[in-house]
Amino acid sequence: MNELKQGIGILETSLTGEPPFWDNFDQIFSLDAAPVFALGKRIDTSREGGVQELKKYIQSRLWFTYRRNFSPIGGTGPSSDQGWGCMLRCAQMLLGETLLRRHIHRHFEWNIEEISPIYERILQMFFDEKTAIYSIHQIAQMGVAEGKMVSEWFGPNTAAQVIKKLTIFDDWSNIAVHVALDNTLVIEDAIRMATSYPSENAVKLIFGEILGENVGFF
Template identity: 75%
Template sequence: MAELSQGVGIVETALTQEPPFWETFEQISIDNWPVWVLGRAIEKAEGVDELKQYIRSRFWFTYRKNFSPIGGIGPTSDQGWGCMLRCAQMLLGETLLRRHIQRHFKWNIDDKSDVYERILAMFFDEKDALYSLHQIAQMGVCEGKAISEWFGPNTAAQVLKKLTIFDEWSNIAVHVALDNILVRDDAVTMATTYPPEDAVKLIMENGKVDKTLNKERNGSSSDWRPLLIMIPLRLGLTSINECYLSAIQGFFKIPQCVGIIGGRPNHALYFVGVSGSKLFYLDPHYCRPKTATTAKPFTEQKKTTTKEAPAAEARSDDDGFSKLEDLEPLPSQTSDFYTKMDDATYHCQMLLWMEYESIDPSLALAMFCETRENFDELCENLKKNVLPSSKPPMFELLDRRPSYWPPFEPYMGVNMKIELKEFDEIENRDDDFEVLEL
């Protein structure tokens, strides 16, 4: 009990108070070594401390409050509905770390590069940050999801596919494989097709067209765009089928693994590793105030005064609560714009795990292939090691589309200007969100 009390004092949880969460504060006992985390084997000789440090180095995006209203009149917090959106941010953040820095990135609070800061700034809770909660939520409207409506894994994958079109600096392609089938030719087509330069334009809030993203294509002479593959799956009816455990274990061993978004029903988690039947994860269900600085990297230090944010209410239906929760506003304060940002709240100090049998069967696997050679290696690994380890296999891997399928058309954006502005109106709907996505 003393350890539990100490754990409660360390962290204030927003909605996650079930016993499995609190048990993670006790000294964890790992019987199955090595532990596999995002394609890396952590050996027993390295110990739990190395495991904690490696998971701590991943981005941890959680609920925030007191950010500017989404769409101008929408919510000022995502507490109670944004957990899957935050998990999508974490998965994409890991992908961008691999894209721009290195695969086994290690975070050092006292030594952060400009590239790292630039990546993190893309996820700030600001209207003009490309991968902000604001942009993900508003892009979800295109997928039929109202603002503050809970996402499932497939919706999250589709939104990332659409948003990454704007990111010419990273220049990644996102392929979402549907119907439990990954078609090799389709993925190659996606990775070797470039969006036309006039497919999208970014109009910022001052009405000017932002052309910087269109000019920052990474200087590679290769025809291959780094490829993020996402495979939404349903591995059971009401609970995950035990037969897939060995396949999930094998998935975390492949070098291209960038994790799984899933969790429990309406309670999204980002799974990053496995040891036996234990899955390690990052949990977005912890609400903090919006980051005090709205600085972008590379800016000079200066002073500014932030205005008091309005109080907000958040639904928490997705965690089994029916009540509304009041979120207190932040007082007016003076804050610095930092060139070296304070990013401690974006890295988790806790080691969290849950048993495989507790996972919801609706989830999405994610793999990142920076080169064509990486992709070919992935396909061979899936074919020889991962897919044969469960019967039936988690999904099918085909070389080409069946003849009776329509031709594959890679998503390349739209021939229209996309305004990154506030919506004039927010669609208010009382429909129940989808608990499960097939």
């Protein structure tokens, strides 16, 4: 039970990036000899160097969180997404991981001594400015077409629908997004989408779900 409480505690701090997340990382993941699966990658934390391998892999994922003092959305709108941008940032991270896999490698790991120009290009697509295709500005304003005012909280489905629309304008990535409504995937729809685009295109499937009143995930 104590191990479970510690695990919950580290999860809570990871959501805010507080120092205890990394301070306790080695301890938490050395409590159990069972392997850890992170985004489909199996990492044996019981072997020497395993915990550090897991830490490096997690730190290599793109992390977008609340920001302030960016240019006002729409020219006169909010200059911070604190308190309302959580699902928009989740959408950015979901899409960012997709682009890393699409353009670099499924299990990409960041190396400060060898920063890929492709990696830099992906990051620029998420800059907090109106000219970046996947910026908080573009996502928030595209949400208006989904019935969400700028600075209004998104649900998982709204975020997924916005991603679907924005990727249409991304000629470099060639990604087609299919949103499975009501947690149901219609195989024929997915096949139709996969075969109606050029062979080099990738199709991303998104399943949106709500847990309780305030928790959503893709």
